[in-house]
């Protein structure tokens with residue numbers, strides 16, 4: 210290599226200095242960019258949703274509402290686990306969410322009891338738990354952050370009061386009312402509240418409550434139970450179904466037996482009462498008097514859960530319990546409104562126009 214001397218050496222050193230400064234500048238620019246990126250991340254909110262199953266149309270709408278709300282476009286990642294009606298599956302799902310370090314756990318519990326241990330684990334992991342739909346019966350309320358859902362006891366009271374008012378208006382004596390109750394999953398808030406409403410009504414008004422059997426909230430089981438009931442208790446003239454899918458199963462069984470469905474019970478018809486009122490299909494059942502009464506149960510909890518999460522994200526404390534508004538549907542205007550616990554509730558008579566509101 211040739212040696213540099215004099216002026217050439219000076220030029221070489223200046224060039225090296227300039228290159229060094231450019232290098233430093235470039236480095237500075239990159240780290241500034243990195244800084245901006247680090248400072249403005251879009252924080253994804255990860256939600257683990259333990260859905261209890263897919264037993265009914267109500268449940269399908271409920272899951273859909275959660276999926277439509279918590280989209281990646283809005284910055285959420287929703288992980289849905291289907292418990293297939295088994296509490297053990299739901300407990301496993303919650304433990305998985307804890308391992309995955311999700312930001313929130315949303316639990317739609319199959320039954321009320323048996324959650325203390327796993328909810329304590331979520332609490333110890335610092336993950337807020339939002340309960341939706343049915344409630345949990347825990348020894349310590351701080352095991353969950355908040356709950357949103359229906360007042361199932363009120364739904365049951367509305368149904369009982371409607372039956373009482375209906376009988377009065379039609380001049381049917383209370384003793385002439387022979388009821389079979391097709392119950393939901395035993396131990397679920399929806400079953401507990403709806404059964405309580407009917408039992409209170411029967412005790413108060415003197416109805417003949419012939420049988421109470423679980424149809425597990427499914428159409429197939431509702432049909433099976435109704436088939437057996439028709440054989441065992443032929444005097445049944447009112448079937449109180451604790452959800453619409455079981456009511457559809459009961460209708461199938463009654464029709465197949467050759468008995469008539471409708472609200473003219475003094476003329477031998479069997480009147481079907483139900484809960485949910487979520488789909489256009491069910492509105493058709495009410496329109497044709499295959500279901501004469503339906504206490505609405507609102508499944509659209511996605512936006513409500515989102516509001517709760519946004520409050521928590523903002524460091525605020527949401528109400529512990531939030532009850533949703535629900536409607537009442539009937540085939541005709543025999544009972545235009547109901548009084549329950551000092552409150553008045555209008556009854557919507559289903560017409561072909563009502564159908565347009567439903568999918």
Ligand code: AHR
Nearest residue numbers: 265267342399426452506
């Ligand atoms: O908990 C809500 C109840 O569960 C709905 O009435 C029923 O359809 C569902 O399965």
